[in-house]
Amino acid sequence: MVQAEVVIDLDAIRANTAHLAERAATRSAATMAVVKADGYGHGAVPAARAALAGGATWLGVATVAEAVELRTAGIGSPMLSWLNGPGTDFTPAVSTDVDLGVPSVRVLDEVVAAARTTGKTARVHLKVDTGLGRSGAAPADWPDLLTAAAKAQADGIIEAVGVWSHFACADEPGHPSIAAQLGVFSQALEIAEKQGIRPQVRHLANSAGTLTLPQAYFDLVRPGVALYGLSPNPARIEAPLRPAMTLRGEVLIAKRVPAGHGVSYGHTYHTATETTLALIPLGYADGIPRQASGRGPVLLGGERRTIAGRVCMDQFVLDVGDDPVSAGDEAVLFGPGGPSADDWADVVGTINYEIVTRIGARVPRRYVGTGA
Numbered sequence: 349m350v351q352a353e354v355v356i357d358l359d360a361i362r363a364n365t366a367h368l369a370e371r372a373a374t375r376s377a378a379t380m381a382v383v384k385a386d387g388y389g390h391g392a393v394p395a396a397r398a399a400l401a402g403g404a405t406w407l408g409v410a411t412v413a414e415a416v417e418l419r420t421a422g423i424g425s426p427m428l429s430w431l432n433g434p435g436t437d438f439t440p441a442v443s444t445d446v447d448l449g450v451p452s453v454r455v456l457d458e459v460v461a462a463a464r465t466t467g468k469t470a471r472v473h474l475k476v477d478t479g480l481g482r483s484g485a486a487p488a489d490w491p492d493l494l495t496a497a498a499k500a501q502a503d504g505i506i507e508a509v510g511v512w513s514h515f516a517c518a519d520e521p522g523h524p525s526i527a528a529q530l531g532v533f534s535q536a537l538e539i540a541e542k543q544g545i546r547p548q549v550r551h552l553a554n555s556a557g558t559l560t561l562p563q564a565y566f567d568l569v570r571p572g573v574a575l576y577g578l579s580p581n582p583a584r585i586e587a588p589l590r591p592a593m594t595l596r597g598e599v600l601i602a603k604r605v606p607a608g609h610g611v612s613y614g615h616t617y618h619t620a621t622e623t624t625l626a627l628i629p630l631g632y633a634d635g636i637p638r639q640a641s642g643r644g645p646v647l648l649g650g651e652r653r654t655i656a657g658r659v660c661m662d663q664f665v666l667d668v669g670d671d672p673v674s675a676g677d678e679a680v681l682f683g684p685g686g687p688s689a690d691d692w693a694d695v696v697g698t699i700n701y702e703i704v705t706r707i708g709a710r711v712p713r714r715y716v717g718t719g720a
């Protein structure tokens with residue numbers, strides 16, 4: 349048995365994708381599975397394969413390097429890479445039919461240069477900032493981007509496959525920015541049409557949009573976190589999703605200590621009585637937040653417990669009282685039957701996205717389910 353591991357349930361990813369793709373299909377929209385950041389920590393290649401098996405027909409990633417990883421693994425599906433600045437080498441993307449998100453004329457020029465180098469037509473998705481205030485052309489700059497794209501398209505150098513944007517507050521149903529962004533997006537599409545850009549795919553919806561806003565589906569939805577079975581806002585958005593990730597570690601040593609014994613660096617915790625301390629080999633190098641010191645929930649010996657004292661780089665301690673815990677027993681940090689990634693997010697003041705995405709490379713991934 350390994351000391352600590354992440355177990356990924358590929359059946360869960362496949363079933364979650366099928367659920368989201370069914371919703372999208374009610375409006376004849378296709379589904380792009382977002383597998384950036386190593387598939388939100390679940391492993392980009394296996395997550396992508398499970399999502400494609402579940403009915404996604406596109407994959408979405410941030411960087412060209414992430415797209416190349418998927419292509420190198422033999423995944424040939426339509427794919428979009430959207431977070432690339434000037435100076436990126438776009439040739440590996442263009443030559444392997446990876447579509448590129450383009451937020452500015454400056455980036456378009458570099459994609460055009462890559463298309464000329466490879467002798468292939470580059471497939472681009474023009475991005476408009478409808479209000480998020482992050483990437484994408486500001487509405488004032490949108491016509492110039494369209495003009496440049498229409499010219500390169502007329503020259504046969506690029507194909508404007510998509511027009512797209514991203515929500516700021518779709519995880520807060522009813523937020524006024526949602527309707528505002530939808531309005532700006534419609535205008536941007538009209539302007540594109542007038543300038544001769546007729547995209548095959550218009551897309552806007554992330555997980556929250558896919559779960560709550562059918563009017564935002566357009567031709568393609570881009571769910572990320574929901575594929576992995578997590579709600580983009582557990583307090584407000586419910587969905588029949590199954591978390592795919594379990595994080596577990598085994599007790600390395602369990603030992604009796606007297607009352608008043610300090611535990612872990614800084615002695616921020618002292619035993620109240622004679623008790624058993626159990627050491628779990630996972631720490632902040634593995635993505636366990638140090639803010640979970642004295643707070644993180646862990647299932648061990650059938651009981652939910654709280655981390656005693658500080659989380660260290662490689663390990664933390666649980667005070668299990670007089671319970672019969674011994675070396676080799678399994679501790680579940682999150683996963684079926686144990687606490688959830690949402691519980692961890694709550695105790696450290698973050699979001700479930702960050703909990704699963706930060707699990708360190710040192711923790712081995714084990715895949716279960718069909719296709720594993």
Ligand SMILES: *Cc1c(COP(=O)(O)O)cnc(C)c1O
Binds near residue numbers: 382553554555580
């Ligand atoms: C990360 C990301 C998504 C997916 O977001 P979720 O909230 O995880 O569904 C979709 N589109 C873009 C542009 C993203 O960066």
